[in-house]
Every structure is written in structure tokens, then in C-alpha cells.
Amino acid sequence: MAWRDGKASARKLFLFMASIVMGIGALVSIQSFGDNLTDNISQQSKSLMGADYIIDSNHPPNEKVAGIIDSLGGEEGKEISFVSMVAxxxxxxxxxxxxxxxxxxxPFYGSLETEPEExxxxxxxxxxxxxxxxxxxxYRLKPxxxxxxxxxxxxxxxxxxxxPGRSAISSSIAPAIFMPYDLIEATGLLQRGSRVNYSYYFLATPSMDLEKxxxxxxxxxxxxxxxxDTHLDTSRNMGRSYSNFGKFLNLVAFIALLLGCVGIASAIHIYIREKLSDVAVLKCIGATRKxxxxxxxxxxxxxxxxxGIAGAALGIMVQQLAPLLLQDLLPVDIEISISGTAVLTGVLLGFFMAVLFALLPLVKTWFVSPLHVLRAVERPGRSSLxxxxxxxxxxxFFILLFSFWLLDDINYSVAFVLGILVTFALLVGLSSLLMRMLKNYFPLKWGFCTRQSIRNLHRPNNQTTTLILAIGVGTFLISTLYFTKDILLSKLTVDRNEESPNIILLDVQRTQTExxxxxxxxxxxxxxxxxxxxTMRVxxxxxxxxSEIRKDSTSRVGRWVMNHEFRVTYRDSLIASETVRDGTWTGSVSSDTLVPISVAENFANDARVKVGDRVVFNVQGVLxxxxxxxIRxxxxxxxxxxxxxxxxxxxLEKAPQFNVLTTNAPDEATSASLQRELVRKFPNVSIIDLRQMLNIIENILNKISWVINFMALFSILTGIVVLIASVRTSKYQRVRESVMLRTIGARGRQIRKIxxxxxxxxxxxxxFSGIVLxxxxxxxxxxxxxxxxxxxxxIPFIVLLPAIVTLVVLIGLANSRSVIQSPPMEVLRKEVS
Incomplete structure (x- = not known):
């Protein structure tokens, strides 16, 4: 019976299966790519580091560190690196x-790809x-x-x-210049206060236990x-860095899947309403509820x-595009392969979500009375509360478990489910309120076509709630992504007035300041x-x-606080980016016996200190x-x-120090001229043009935003599929309405206008609801x-709103063509038969 009835109803359910296909496709493509990325990072971790393990420091190794390096057999390679202006x-x-x-x-693993190759x-x-x-x-340079x-x-x-280990993004911020180690000293850039990193590269022996x-x-x-650091640390750290991005994209895909499930629930609701008479007949001839x-x-x-199977196949195809979309954001080459875990997850998820979301309308068949076949007006029994x-x-509960599996954080999972629940509830409530208001308060003096179109929104078997959900959730997702991008960019804006610096000069020696x-x-x-x-250390x-804190296994002091070489300043007032949250600001002192300092919240939290606590700093040998x-x-x-x-x-006025100067260049030409002169006169000075930095950051965010919007497109496409399916499911109802209108004299033009x-x-x-939410x-x-x-x-109001409305109208009209063109007699004969 299931097979025979399903064949007859396949066309009604096909598009709703497509809505699940879209969601599963998005999820499988992201998860499979994420599995491939994790595997490739693990496999290429040595190439990312260029060695098996490294020892690095921001100052030349002391006697003890040099002894450790010698005990390991000596380094196979070494590097001095720093950021500097080049001309x-x-x-x-x-x-x-x-x-x-x-x-x-x-590098010992991977290779430097150069042109010419040698x-x-x-x-x-x-x-x-x-x-x-x-x-x-x-800069049009050549060998x-x-x-x-x-x-x-x-x-x-x-x-x-x-x-090895550098992505296109990192290269755009500080492009690499490779030179012989022995020539670094001659550049004159290794001065007091210079930010220099010393790295020593090692190859592990086959018997070496890197973890130990x-x-x-x-x-x-x-x-x-x-x-x-070992290549194993590199693999773990990079995996964590990209996992958060992957989790967010997973949620985007999951929302597309939920949207498809809303379509499934609506489809089954209408489908079961049409099957209630068949169910009653079956019960009359002895079929049980079960x-x-x-x-x-x-x-x-x-x-x-x-x-689920079709969605997994779609996801595998979409996965092939992932390296093209993300190649500038990744430091590894991705070899695409099919992830069995992702495919199995997609298939099982398609099954469970379809069944769960269909249960609510399906349970009505359990309570249908055989009398329903004899009394057409008999309402089917309602399931118990x-x-x-x-x-x-x-x-x-299923959504909560799945979101927890994606996010690995119960608080975020609960927040996500509550957010989905609130969004859906608001959209459903809004559609219900609209239908109630239109039914009770709509002006009767408006034209016939307008009155009829408005009444269609609250007629029996209407699709108002489903369509508002489909349109609203998709619009909500895209608009939120766009607004969030604006928020991120607003945190990185540079003031354009003459009093705000847009050029920073770093590593200016004290004797060079004037x-x-x-x-x-x-x-x-x-x-x-x-x-x-x-510069100083804690x-x-x-x-x-x-040293004592390191040995204390119960200490919760952050590792970076103990290892970091802090760059500290002194001044008598706060600046615009600072606010005192606790304690009292002290601008100047006359004694250095116990100095009152101000620390940022990140230092206070990781150092586990509060106002009144004491910290000893080592300022180049002086405590x-x-x-x-x-605390700021x-x-x-x-x-x-x-x-x-x-x-x-x-x-600190007499302590060894260097200076940072800032200025404001009104245009790019002035900035370029100033940079050329300063690099020529002061080669040790590094110059950061904040406008160029902002452009790089904006490009990064734009690329990430583009990837996110590409995945969010699955939600929009799912909404479109649900929209098409909703219209087609109620198509026969529309044909009957069209026949009735045409029988009493309505023209095709009027029906199209309605x-x-x-x-x-x-x-x-x-x-509009989605954008406002x-x-x-x-x-x-x-x-x-x-x-x-x-x-x-x-932008969402003037671009996204009319675009979505136009799309909805085009789909609605395209799917209503056959409704308008159906001959009245054809429908009437079907009614009689």
C-alpha cells in the first residue's frame, strides 16, 4: 500500500524531498571538506613547519638554550626573521x-617554489x-x-x-623576503628594541618520541x-583555528536543512489532509490504526x-568547489576525497529529520474515524496534547543534540536552539497575527482583486505560514551575515580626521626621535x-x-604571561580606546619603590591578578x-x-627604550613620499600605513563573507524550493478557485492580478520580517x-528586500500559469467523477 500510494503521489512530494536534498548537500559538502582539511593538515604538518620541530626565541639563545641545542645534535637549519621596510x-x-x-x-619538508626554479x-x-x-x-621587478x-x-x-605554511592572506599582509643568514647582520637592523625572532630547525630521528x-x-x-614546537602542535593548532570557521558554516548548512524540514512538515500536513478520506475507507474495510x-x-x-542519498551526492559535487573558494585562506593544498562519515551522517540525518518533522501531521491518521468517509464534514479527531x-x-531535543555535535559546547548549542525557536515562533506568530487582522479588519471598500488576494492569505489550506517561514528565515540569515560583516568592519575603521594618526613609525631609536x-x-x-x-618580562x-609558578601544577596563570616579552609604555593619561573598569588611574609618581601600574583586562584575567596585587617586572636585568x-x-x-x-x-624615563611616532598623511601621494624619504634616511624604521592595512583586512573579511554567503545561498535555494513546492502542493485547490472565479465571470487578467x-x-x-529580525x-x-x-x-532594505519579493512573485506566477489556463469543464468533470 505504501508503494502503490506513494507512486501516485510522487509528484506532490518530489519538490519537498528536494528541500531536504539542498540542506543535506550543504551539510555534507562542508563536513566532508572539513574532514579533508583536517586530514591534509595532519599529513602536511611537517611541510607547514618545514621541519620536525623547532626551538625559537625573540632574543639570541643564552648559554643554557645553546647547550640544549647542542645536546640535540645541533640544528639542521636556522633563521632570523623580523618585519621591516624594504625599498x-x-x-x-x-x-x-x-x-x-x-x-x-x-625547508626540509615541502619546497620553495621559485621562478626561475633554481x-x-x-x-x-x-x-x-x-x-x-x-x-x-x-612593482614590476625581475631577477x-x-x-x-x-x-x-x-x-x-x-x-x-x-x-610552506603561508597562505595568500598572510603573504599579502607581510610578504616574505628570503636572504642568506650571514648577511642579516650587515643590514644594521638588529638593534636594541628590534622585534626579532630566532628559530632553529631540527629533523627527528626515527626512534625519537616528539611528544616525550x-x-x-x-x-x-x-x-x-x-x-x-613540534609539527604535531602545528597540526593541532591549525585544526583548532579552522574548526571554528567550519562549525559556523555547519550551522549555516544546518539552518538550510531545518528550513527544508519546515517544508516537509507543511507538505505532509497538506498531503495527509487529502488522504484522510482514504484512511477512513481503509479503516472501514478492517485496516488497523497501526x-x-x-x-x-x-x-x-x-x-x-x-x-539523504541525493543530498550526499550533491554535497560531494559541491565539495569540489571548496578548494577554489578557500584557496586564499588556507596554508595547505587540499586533496579532495569522499568522507564516509560525512556521507553517512547526511543520509541518517535526512531520514531522522524527515520522520521527526512529519510525525506531527502523520499522527492525525491515528485518530481518523471511519465515519469520516460517510460524513464529509466530519472533522478528524485531534491527537492528544x-x-x-x-x-x-x-x-x-534532536536539534539540540545535533547542534551540540557541531559546536561541542552545550551553552552555545542551547543558545542556538533557543535562537531558532524564537525566530520561528516570531515568524509564525507574525503570520498568524496577519491572517487574523486581515480576516477581521480588512477594508471592504477596496477593489475585488485586492480583496480576493488578501483573503487568499487566510483561506483554508493556505500556505501563508510556510511561505513566511521559508522567505523570512532565508532573508534573516543573509541579512544577519551582512550586518555582522558591518559590525566587524566598524571595529576596524580608521578615523578620517586630521587629528587621528594613519601612519605609524616603529622601531625609532631614542637618538633618532628628533x-x-x-x-x-x-x-x-x-x-x-x-x-x-x-621591553620587559614578568x-x-x-x-x-x-619559575615557581611554572612548577606549581595548580597554578592557572596563563602561559603567555610567563613567556611573553611585553612592550610597555608610560604616560600620564588614558587614550580614547581605554576605559578604567576597576581601581584608580595614576598618571605620575615621584618614587619607584612600589609603582602603581595599569593593566588591561586580558592581562588581569590571564595573570589571575586584581587591583592591589603585586607584580615584579624584569626590565632588562633590573627588577x-x-x-x-x-584595570582597563x-x-x-x-x-x-x-x-x-x-x-x-x-x-621608566631612563630605561633603554625605543619610540613609536605617528602622523597623518592626507593622501596616498604624501604617504608614499614620506615613506620613501624615511626608508632612505632611517632604514631601521618600519612604517605601517593604516589605510593599506585596513584595505587588506577588508579584503580578508570580504573573502570570508563571500564564502559564508555562498553557503547561505543553500538556505535561500532551499527557501525557493519550499516556495515552489508549497505553490504546487496547493495547486489543485487553486484550480478549483480559478474555475469558480471564471464561472462567475472573472477574466484571466483579473486572476493573474490576484x-x-x-x-x-x-x-x-x-x-521584511526577516530583515527586521x-x-x-x-x-x-x-x-x-x-x-x-x-x-x-x-543595503538589505533597498537590495535584498525587492530582490526577494521579485523572486517570490516570479515563482508564484510561473507555478500558477497552469492554474489560469485549466479549462473549467475539466475541473468540473473531475469533481463529478
Whole structure:
């Protein structure tokens, strides 16, 4: 019976199966790609690091660290790296780059892809450099041209096409310059205060246990200001970095699946209403409740299985596009393969979701009375409240379990389910309120076509709620993504007024401060800030030294606090990005016996300190006792210099230090001219143009946003499928209405106008509701998560709203063509038969 009845009803249910196919396809493609990414990161972890393990530090190794390196058999390769301005004499251009001085055959895994190909193996022996390929194209450079790094001018051996472990995004922020290790000293850039990293690369022997080696050596190296990392750590860290992005995309796909399930529930609701007479007949001839229920449950179960299989196949095809979409964001080459886990998950999910969402309408067959076949007006018995609540509870429990599986955090999972519940409830409530208001308060003086289209929204068997859900949730998702992107960009805006710095000069030595200022002022530019910076480390917290804290297994002090070399400033006042949250700000002191300092919330939280606690800092061999006088909230998203630790004036003035100067260049030409002159006169000074940095950040966010919007497209497509299916499911009802209208004299043009107005109302209400809900959610995100003011964009209102409405109308009219063209006699004969 299930098979025979299903064949006859296949066309009615096909499009609703398609809505599940879209959701499963999105989920399988993302999960399968995520599995491939994890496997590839694990397999290529050695290539990402270039070695089996490294020891690195931001200062030359001391005697103990050097002894550890020797005990390991000595390094196979070493590197000095730092960020600096480089100049190209050919055209006078300058660029902020990551200079890497290499010794040895690094990388030991993977390879440097260069052009010409032999440049990667010859640049060290020939005393030449390799320059990032994009920079070569940008500044029209070719092998044989020269590059100035500090006080050294070197010949370019070739361009770098691929560097292990670096993505296109990281290369755009600080492109790599490879040069021989022995030539670094001659550049004159290794000065006091310079931010330099020393790395030593090792190959592991076949019998070496890297996990055990790490456990033994890392604590010892930490105590000496060094650090050890293995390729296994690289794999784990990168996996965690990309897992959050993957989880978010999984939720986007999951929402598409939920939207499809709403379509399934609606389809089965209408489908079962049409089958109630058949169920009554079956019961009259002896079929039991269980048999009639199982007939239609089997149909839905098979529908879910086939939907899951088809969705998995679609996901596998879409997965092939993932490397193209994400290639600029990933540091590894992805080899695509089919993930059995993702495919099995998709198939099972299609089955369970289809059955769960169909149970609520299906349970009506259980309570149909045989009298229903004799009395056409007999209403089917309603299922008990307990049964309905049990089914609804099962649906949300399943959603909660699945979201927990995706997010691995019960709080986020509960918040997600509540958010879905609230959004759906608001949209359902809004549609119910609309139908009630239209039914009771709609003006009777309006034209016939308008009155008829409005009444269609609350007629029996209407699809108003389903369509508003489909349109509203899809619009809500896309609008929220757009508004969230605006929030992220608002945290990274640069003020455009003349008093706000847009150029930062780093690593200015104390003796160069006046000369650098004299180079800025003649150009008519202001010196906005002259910030002194002193490097120091935490020596002890509340009477315990860092060594003692490391040995204390119960300590919860953050590792970075113990290992980090802090860059600290001193001043007498707060800046715009800071607010005192606890304690009292102290701007100056006359004694350095116990110095009241101000720390940022991130330092206070990770160091486990509060106002009144004591911290001892090691300032290049001199210990300074400090007292936490205040704790600041710092807006780290603002593109300006912020500090975790700020001293008052009167303590650090005589300490070894370097300075950071800021200015404001009104246009790109002035900025380029200033940078060229400063690099020529002061090669050790690094220059950051905040406008260029902002453009890079915006490009990154745009690429991520594009990927997210691509996945969100599945939700929109699912909504479209549900929309088409909803119209087709109620198609016969529309044919009957059309016949009745045409019988009493309505013309085809009037019927088309009625249909047009109905879908305009549905499109406007659904899309406008979705945008308004997304606006509210974005305001809450900005207020409680990002803690920034939010000025909404009008783009969703002027672009997305009319686009969705137009799409809804076109689909509605396209699916209503046969309704209008059906001859009245054909329908009347069907009614008689």
C-alpha cells in the first residue's frame, strides 16, 4: 500500500524531498571538506613547519638554550626573521615585508617554489634574495633587480611562488623576503628594541618520541625565554583555528536543512489532509490504526533516505568547489576525497529529520474515524496534547543534540536552539497575527482583486505560514551575515580626521626621535604621538617567581604571561580606546619603590591578578616592584597602539627604550613620499600605513563573507524550493478557485492580478520580517558580543528586500500559469467523477 500510494503521489512530494536534498548537500559538502582539511593538515604538518620541530626565541639563545641545542645534535637549519621596510631602487617604491635570513637546507619538508626554479637552491650561495611573487608583479621587478634591506643593497635572485605554511592572506599582509643568514647582520637592523625572532630547525630521528621530547624540554626552554614546537602542535593548532570557521558554516548548512524540514512538515500536513478520506475507507474495510499510520510513515521514511542519498551526492559535487573558494585562506593544498562519515551522517540525518518533522501531521491518521468517509464534514479527531508535546520535544531535543555535535559546547548549542525557536515562533506568530487582522479588519471598500488576494492569505489550506517561514528565515540569515560583516568592519575603521594618526613609525631609536620628527614636520604633517616603548618580562606575581609558578601544577596563570616579552609604555593619561573598569588611574609618581601600574583586562584575567596585587617586572636585568592600581578595558579592534601594561610617568624615563611616532598623511601621494624619504634616511624604521592595512583586512573579511554567503545561498535555494513546492502542493485547490472565479465571470487578467498581489504581500511580509529580525539580532550582537555601536546598512532594505519579493512573485506566477489556463469543464468533470 505504501508503494502503490506513494507512486501516485510522487509528484506532490518530489519538490519537498528536494528541500531536504539542498540542506543535506550543504551539510555534507562542508563536513566532508572539513574532514579533508583536517586530514591534509595532519599529513602536511611537517611541510607547514618545514621541519620536525623547532626551538625559537625573540632574543639570541643564552648559554643554557645553546647547550640544549647542542645536546640535540645541533640544528639542521636556522633563521632570523623580523618585519621591516624594504625599498626597491628601480622605482623608489617601499614595502613592509617579513625578512627571513635562512641558513641550511630549510625547508626540509615541502619546497620553495621559485621562478626561475633554481633560484631557491642557489640564493644562499650567491648572496642574493628571493622576493614574494606578488610583490615582484606589483612593482614590476625581475631577477637581477636590486632590493634595499636596511643599509644593504642586494640582488634579486628570483620570485617566491610558494612558501610552506603561508597562505595568500598572510603573504599579502607581510610578504616574505628570503636572504642568506650571514648577511642579516650587515643590514644594521638588529638593534636594541628590534622585534626579532630566532628559530632553529631540527629533523627527528626515527626512534625519537616528539611528544616525550616536548614534555621534557619545553618547560626548561620556557624558563629561559625560549619555546619549542613540534609539527604535531602545528597540526593541532591549525585544526583548532579552522574548526571554528567550519562549525559556523555547519550551522549555516544546518539552518538550510531545518528550513527544508519546515517544508516537509507543511507538505505532509497538506498531503495527509487529502488522504484522510482514504484512511477512513481503509479503516472501514478492517485496516488497523497501526497499519494506516505505517503506510504513510514508510513513505516519509523512504523519502528521507532518498533525500539523504541525493543530498550526499550533491554535497560531494559541491565539495569540489571548496578548494577554489578557500584557496586564499588556507596554508595547505587540499586533496579532495569522499568522507564516509560525512556521507553517512547526511543520509541518517535526512531520514531522522524527515520522520521527526512529519510525525506531527502523520499522527492525525491515528485518530481518523471511519465515519469520516460517510460524513464529509466530519472533522478528524485531534491527537492528544501529550502526544503533540512529545513530538515537538523530540524534534527540539534532536536539534539540540545535533547542534551540540557541531559546536561541542552545550551553552552555545542551547543558545542556538533557543535562537531558532524564537525566530520561528516570531515568524509564525507574525503570520498568524496577519491572517487574523486581515480576516477581521480588512477594508471592504477596496477593489475585488485586492480583496480576493488578501483573503487568499487566510483561506483554508493556505500556505501563508510556510511561505513566511521559508522567505523570512532565508532573508534573516543573509541579512544577519551582512550586518555582522558591518559590525566587524566598524571595529576596524580608521578615523578620517586630521587629528587621528594613519601612519605609524616603529622601531625609532631614542637618538633618532628628533631627526625623524624633523623629516615629518617640513612636509606640513603633524607628529601626533611620540610613544616610548620599553621591553620587559614578568619576573614574579604576588610573591611567587615565574619559575615557581611554572612548577606549581595548580597554578592557572596563563602561559603567555610567563613567556611573553611585553612592550610597555608610560604616560600620564588614558587614550580614547581605554576605559578604567576597576581601581584608580595614576598618571605620575615621584618614587619607584612600589609603582602603581595599569593593566588591561586580558592581562588581569590571564595573570589571575586584581587591583592591589603585586607584580615584579624584569626590565632588562633590573627588577621593578609594581602594584596593580587599575584595570582597563581596551578596544583592541581599533587600529592604533594599545598596551597591556602602562606605567605612570617618573619611573621608566631612563630605561633603554625605543619610540613609536605617528602622523597623518592626507593622501596616498604624501604617504608614499614620506615613506620613501624615511626608508632612505632611517632604514631601521618600519612604517605601517593604516589605510593599506585596513584595505587588506577588508579584503580578508570580504573573502570570508563571500564564502559564508555562498553557503547561505543553500538556505535561500532551499527557501525557493519550499516556495515552489508549497505553490504546487496547493495547486489543485487553486484550480478549483480559478474555475469558480471564471464561472462567475472573472477574466484571466483579473486572476493573474490576484495571484500577483498575493505573492507581493507574502514576499514583502516574509522578507521584511526577516530583515527586521536580523536587524534586532545584529543590534544585540553589537551590544553584548562585540560591544561596539552599530549603524545598520540600508543595503538589505533597498537590495535584498525587492530582490526577494521579485523572486517570490516570479515563482508564484510561473507555478500558477497552469492554474489560469485549466479549462473549467475539466475541473468540473473531475469533481463529478
Amino acid at each position: 626597491f631602487p628601480k622605482n623608489g617604491a617601499t614595502k613592509l615585508a617579513q625578512v627571513r635570513g635562512i641558513a641550511g637546507d630549510f 633560484a631557491g637552491s642557489l640564493y644562499q650561495s650567491t648572496g642574493k634574495v628571493l622576493v614574494d611573487g606578488t610583490v615582484m608583479l606589483q 637581477g633587480d636590486s632590493i634595499k634591506i636596511g643599509t644593504s643593497t642586494l640582488e634579486i635572485a628570483g620570485s617566491l611562488k610558494m612558501v 621530547l616536548y614534555e621534557d624540554l619545553d618547560p626548561v626552554l620556557d624558563a629561559e625565554g625560549a619555546d619549542m 497499519q494506516t499510520f505505517l503506510i504513510y510513515l514508510l513513505q516519509i521514511a523512504v523519502l528521507g533516505i532518498f533525500g 501529550g502526544v503533540r508535546l512529545g513530538i515537538i520535544g523530540s524534534i527540539f 631627526e625623524v620628527a624633523d623629516a615629518i614636520l617640513p612636509k606640513g604633517l603633524p607628529v601626533i604621538d611620540n610613544i616610548p616603548i620599553i 619576573h614574579g606575581i604576588n610573591g611567587q617567581t615565574i 621593578i616592584n609594581t602594584l596593580i592600581g587599575s 578595558e581596551v578596544d583592541w579592534g581599533r587600529l592604533q597602539l594599545n598596551f597591556s601594561v602602562v606605567f605612570p610617568e617618573g619611573v 495571484t500577483l498581489l498575493e505573492y507581493v504581500f507574502l514576499g514583502v511580509l516574509g522578507s 536580523s536587524l534586532v539580532s545584529s543590534v544585540l550582537l553589537a551590544r553584548f558580543v562585540f560591544e561596539v555601536p552599530f549603524v545598520p546598512s540600508v
